Amino acid sequence: METFDYLVRGAEHRAKDAILSINHANELLFKLLLKENNEYLIFSDIAKYMNAKKKMIEQNKNSVFDIAPGLQTVGFTEAIKRLELLCEINVPDSLKRSLMYLNKKRNEITHYEINMEQGEFDDLMNKLQKSYELTVEFFSRHVDELENLIDEARFEMTADDFFEPDVEAMADEAYIDYLEGAYEDLGEGKW
Known part of the structure; x- marks a missing residue:
């Protein structure tokens, strides 16, 4: 995202990657918060999870996915609902709105395409930046050293x-x- 203003060509590709990455990162971070409260909260079908967990223990496996690789986890919308209702962690409305917008754009990119005028693209970039900032602000309150982890990940x-x-x-x-x-x-x- 930091290079958008300097690119002559390729900004669209970087914007697509940034949208997909921020959307996916949020989903994973929401699941992390759920898992920290209780692992079963990240699974769509808790009965299937419990069955796999029982077999995992009986067979001395390390993960429920060793037993049931097809177990489905919740998406970020359901993760937010579970965080708020079951874990009593309030997700700010501004972050939810921002993520819903990005998720819509992610779906357009993934399942079809986006055609935008320059003004629309600039607006998307501003919303993308704001979404990133809201994400870091929210999850920094719940994940120790998040900003340091992000900084370290940039320099692989x-x-x-x-x-x-x-x-x-x-x-x-x-x-x-x-x-x-x-x-x-x-x-x-x-x-």
């Missing part, structure tokens, strides 16, 4: 990144060394 490092030298930085350092040597050769002193 692959094994290649870790083990391969930063050639660009090495080239920059070599150029600086060259300039310093040239400066010294002119009798201007040591850097």
Whole structure:
């Protein structure tokens, strides 16, 4: 989202990814809050969950999904209802409205397409940013260190990144060394 204003091409693709990611992240975070209250709350059919849980215990498995991989979990709308009614966690109306709007856009992207004029796209980007801010504000009250986790997730490092030298930085350092040597050769002193 931070790059939208600087992109000449590709903003639509990034907007699509941001909408899908924020929508999915909210669903997972709502489920996390439900699970922290009681795991069964994340499952659509609690009877099927209980059956799978019983078999999981009997068979000494680690997860109900080892027993019943087809168990369905609730979507974010149902998760919000359960949080509010069963866990007594109030979800602000502004966040719910924002997420409903994004969910509508997610559905349009996933199941069809979106055609927008520039003004509509700019409005979508503003709403997307606001939704992100409301999400972080709400879940930061319920998930320890959420903002730090988000910051850390932005800077992922692959094994290649870790083990391969930063050639660009090495080239920059070599150029600086060259300039310093040239400066010294002119009798201007040591850097």
